[in-house]
Amino acid sequence: xxxxxxxxxxxxxxxxxxxxxxxxxxxxxxxxxxxxxxxxxxxxxxxxxxxxxxxxxxxxxxxxxxxxxxxxxxxxxxxxxxxxxxxxxxxxxxxxxxxxxxxxxxxxxxxxxxxxxxxxxxxxxxxxxxxxxxxxxxxxxxxxxxxxxxxxxxxxxxxxxxxxxxxxxxxxxxxxxxxxxxxxxxxxxxxxxxxxxxxxxxxxxxxxxxxxxxxxxxxxxxxxxxxxxxxxxxxxxxxxxxxxxxxxxxxxxxxxxxxxxxxxxxxxxxxxxxxxxxxxxxxxxxxxxxxxxxxxxxxxxxxxxxxxxxxxxxxxxxxxxxxxxxxxxxxxxxxxxxxxxxxxxxxxxxxxxxxxxxxxxxxxxxxxxxxxxxxxxxxxxxxxxxxxxxxxxxxxxxxxxxxxxxxxxxxxxxxxxxxxxxxxxxxxx
Amino acid sequence: xxxxxxxxxxxxxxxxxxxxxxxxxxxxxxxxxxxxxxxxxxxxxxxxxxxxxxxxxxxxxxxxxxxxxxxxxxxxxxxxxxxxxxxxxxxxxxxxxxxxxxxxxxxxxxxxxxxxxxxxxxxxxxxxxxxxxxxxxxxxxxxx
Numbered sequence: 001x002x003x004x005x006x007x008x009x010x011x012x013x014x015x016x017x018x019x020x021x022x023x024x025x026x027x028x029x030x031x032x033x034x035x036x037x038x039x040x041x042x043x044x045x046x047x048x049x050x051x052x053x054x055x056x057x058x059x060x061x062x063x064x065x066x067x068x069x070x071x072x073x074x075x076x077x078x079x080x081x082x083x084x085x086x087x088x089x090x091x092x093x094x095x096x097x098x099x100x101x102x103x104x105x106x107x108x109x110x111x112x113x114x115x116x117x118x119x120x121x122x123x124x125x126x127x128x129x130x131x132x133x134x135x136x137x138x139x140x141x142x143x144x145x146x147x148x149x150x151x152x153x154x155x156x157x158x159x160x161x162x163x164x165x166x167x168x169x170x171x172x173x174x175x176x177x178x179x180x181x182x183x184x185x186x187x188x189x190x191x192x193x194x195x196x197x198x199x200x201x202x203x204x205x206x207x208x209x210x211x212x213x214x215x216x217x218x219x220x221x222x223x224x225x226x227x228x229x230x231x232x233x234x235x236x237x238x239x240x241x242x243x244x245x246x247x248x249x250x251x252x253x254x255x256x257x258x259x260x261x262x263x264x265x266x267x268x269x270x271x272x273x274x275x276x277x278x279x280x281x282x283x284x285x286x287x288x289x290x291x292x293x294x295x296x297x298x299x300x301x302x303x304x305x306x307x308x309x310x311x312x313x314x315x316x317x318x319x320x321x322x323x324x325x326x327x328x329x330x331x332x333x334x335x336x337x338x339x340x341x342x343x344x345x346x347x348x349x350x351x352x353x354x355x356x357x358x359x360x361x362x363x364x365x366x367x368x369x370x371x372x373x374x375x376x377x378x379x380x381x382x383x384x385x386x387x388x389x390x391x392x393x394x395x396x397x398x399x400x401x402x403x404x405x406x407x408x409x410x411x412x413x414x415x416x417x418x419x420x421x422x423x424x425x426x427x428x429x
Numbered sequence: 430x431x432x433x434x435x436x437x438x439x440x441x442x443x444x445x446x447x448x449x450x451x452x453x454x455x456x457x458x459x460x461x462x463x464x465x466x467x468x469x470x471x472x473x474x475x476x477x478x479x480x481x482x483x484x485x486x487x488x489x490x491x492x493x494x495x496x497x498x499x500x501x502x503x504x505x506x507x508x509x510x511x512x513x514x515x516x517x518x519x520x521x522x523x524x525x526x527x528x529x530x531x532x533x534x535x536x537x538x539x540x541x542x543x544x545x546x547x548x549x550x551x552x553x554x555x556x557x558x559x560x561x562x563x564x565x566x567x568x569x570x571x572x573x
Contacts, residue, residue: 035542061556174468178560 005044006051014119015041016052021068024081024088026155029059045071046198048118055082063160064180069198073122077107077134078202084159085201090151093201095210100146105135109203148289150213153296232258232279233272233302234286240267242292247271250292254282270302435510441502447492451512454485476567479531482514483566489513490521530568539565548572 005011017040028034034057042054052071059066068082075082078094087097097103108117121134132138165181167173173183187194192208200206236247244260251257251271255278262269273279283299290297432455461477489512493504508515520526520535533539534546547555548563551572555561562569 037541175562178562 005049006041014050014122016045016050016071016073016122017041018053018072021055022072022075022082022088023068024084024086024091026091026157026159027059027066027081027083028057029063029160030155030157031058031060034058043067043069045069045074047071047074047202048114050115050118059160060157062162063157064162066160070202073118073125074202076125076131077118077121078204079133079137080202085198090147091156092147092150093204093207093210093213095201095204095207096150096213097147098204099210099214100144100150101137101141103136105137107203109199145289146217150217153291153294229276231302232274232276233270234279234283235300235302236269236271236290237298237300238267238295239264239269239297240295242269242295242297244269246292250286250290251282254278254285272302432510441500441506443499443503444506447488447499447503447507450488451485454481454488457481458485472564473567479533479566483517483530486513486517490518494522525572528571528573530563530571531566533565534563534568534571 021036036055036057039054039056041051043052044050045052046069048071050071050073052068054067056065056067066083070080070082070085072082078085079088080086080094081088086093090097108114125131125134162181164186165173165179165183167175168179168181168183169186173179193212196208197206201209204210234251239247239262242262244262247260247262247269248257251260251273254273256274258272258274260269260271271282273282283301286297286299290299458478458481461481464474464477466474489504489507492499493501507513508518514532517529517532520529520532526535529535530548534548537543537545540546546563546565546568547561548566548568548570549572550570552570555570560569
C-alpha cells in the first residue's frame with residue numbers, strides 16, 4: 001500500500017523547494033499584474049510523488065485558479081510547463097514533440113526506478129552551471145516545420161476556464177448567477193479526448209490529444225506546384241496591416257523579387273519572383289508556416305495568366321480573385337486570328353495568301369523594328385505594318401491600315417511579340 | 430426561556446418598549462441555530478447567523494444614534510448584555526463603514542493576500558454584472 005510521501009517525513013531532503021514556477025504563457029494568463037501564492041511542500045508531484053512547492057494564481061477574470069501540478073525536476077526532464085504539461089516552446093503535447101523531433105529518452109515509470117531516477121536527475125540539475133534541457137532535447141536541432149505548423153500562434157485561454165458545474169448538469173445548481181463554475185453542457189464521455197491521464201500525457205504515451213494532432217497534420221493540405229512553368233507568383237492571404245516592405249524582407253531570401261503588390265481590400269498580396277525555382281522554394285518554405293506580425297499567412301500559387309478573363313492587362317502578374325462581368329459597351333475579348341490571318345493584316349488574302357502561305361510561316365517570327373523611326377508611339381502599329389508589308393509584299397504599295405475585315409488582329413496579340421501575355425514570366429534568362 | 434442577565438439589577442427605563450422586538454430577534458436567532466444543513470454549502474450554513482447578529486446590532490444602533498429614542502443608560506445596558514455587538518457598532522461610526530456586514534470581512538489576516546473581503550469593494554469598481562456572495566457572511570456588497 002502506498003503512503004503519502006508528505007506524511008513520511010524521513011526523506012525530507014528529497015523534497016523540492018523552488019523560487020518561481022516553470023510556466024507557459026497561457027497558463028499565466030493575460031493580466032500582467034498577477035498575485036501568486038506560494039506554499040512550500042503543499043502537494044505531491046503528480047508524476048514522481050515527491051512533495052514540492054506549489055504556486056497558485058488567477059490567470060485572469062472569469063478563470064479558475066491554476067496551480068502547479070508537477071515538480072520542477074519532472075518539468076525540466078521533459079521541458080514542459082508545470083501546470084499544463086505542454087512543451088514550453090511550442091505548446092504541444094509531449095508525444096507530438098517527441099515524434100516530430102524523434103526523441104527517444106526513456107524515463108522509468110515503475111515505482112522504485114522512478115524515485116531513483118528523479119533523485120539522481122535532480123542532483124545533476126543542481127550541479128550544472130547553466131540549465132540545459134534534459135537528454136536529447138539538448139542537442140542543437142533545426143527548427144522542425146512540423147512543430148511550427150502545429151503550434152498555435154496565439155495563447156489559448158479556453159484552457160483556463162472554470163470546470164463545468166456538476167450541480168448544473170444534474171439540474172440542481174442553487175447558486176445561479178454567482179456560481180463560478182461553467183453552466184454548459186459537459187463534453188461527450190464517448191469522445192476519446194475525455195479519457196486523459198496526466199501520467200500518459202507526461203510520458204508521451206497513448207495521449208488522445210497528441211494522436212488527434214498528428215492525424216490532423218497528415219491531412220493538412222499539401223501545396224501543389226502548378227504545371228504551368230511560367231507562373232512565378234505567389235498569392236498571400238490574410239494580409240491585414242502588413243506592408244510591402246515586410247513581405248519583401250521575408251521573401252528576398254528565396255530569390256530576386258520582381259514585384260510585390262498588396263491589395264488591402266482583399267487583404268491579400270501577390271509576390272512575383274524573377275525565377276521560377278525561387279518561387280517554388282519560397283512556396284515550399286512558407287506554406288502554412290509563414291507568420292508575420294503574429295498573423296499566419298496563407299501561401300498559394302497565383303493563377304497562370306491564361307486563366308485570366310481579359311488579356312492585355314500587365315503589371316499584376318496575372319492573378320485576379322474575382323471574375324468580373326463583362327461591362328456592356330466595352331470591347332470584348334478580341335479573338336485570336338486564324339492561322340491564315342496571322343500574316344494577312346490587310347486583307348490581301350485573295351491575292352497573296354496562296355503564294356504567301358509558305359512564306360507566312362517563316363515571317364511570323366519576331367521582326368526587327370522598322371528602319372523608319374515612328375513619329376510617336378501611337379503610330380507604332382502603322383510602322384510595324386510597314387515592316388510586315390516589306391516582308392510579305394515587297395512589290396505592292398502598302399494600303400492604308402484597315403481593320404474592317406472579319407477576325408481583327410492586333411499586333412500586340414501576336415504570341416511571338418514581347419509583352420504579350422503568355423511569355424510574361426520568362427523575362428529573365 | 431428567558432435570556433440570561435449579566436447583572437442582578439433590573440434593566441433601566443425604556444426597556445419595556447424595546448423588549449418585544451429584541452425577543453423576536455432572539456427567536457429568529459435560535460431558529461437559525463437549529464436549522465438543518467441540507468442542501469446548503471458548508472459556509473452557507475453560517476450566513477443566517479451573521480445576518481441576524483447584524484440585524485440585532487443594527488436595531489440598537491439605530492435606536493440610539495439615528496432615532497435617538499433611548500437614553501445612554503439603556504444603550505449601555507444593551508451593550509453590556511451583549512445584545513448589540515460593541516465592536517461592530519464602533520465600525521459603523523466610521524466613514525465608509527456605515528453598512529459593514531460583519532467583522533470578519535474587514536480582517537486582512539483572513540485573506541490570502543492580506544486584503545479585505547470582496548464584499549467591501551464598491552459595485553462600480555467591480556466588473557459589471559458580477560454577483561458576489563462573500564464567503565464569510567453571504568454579503569453582496571456592503572461598502573459605500
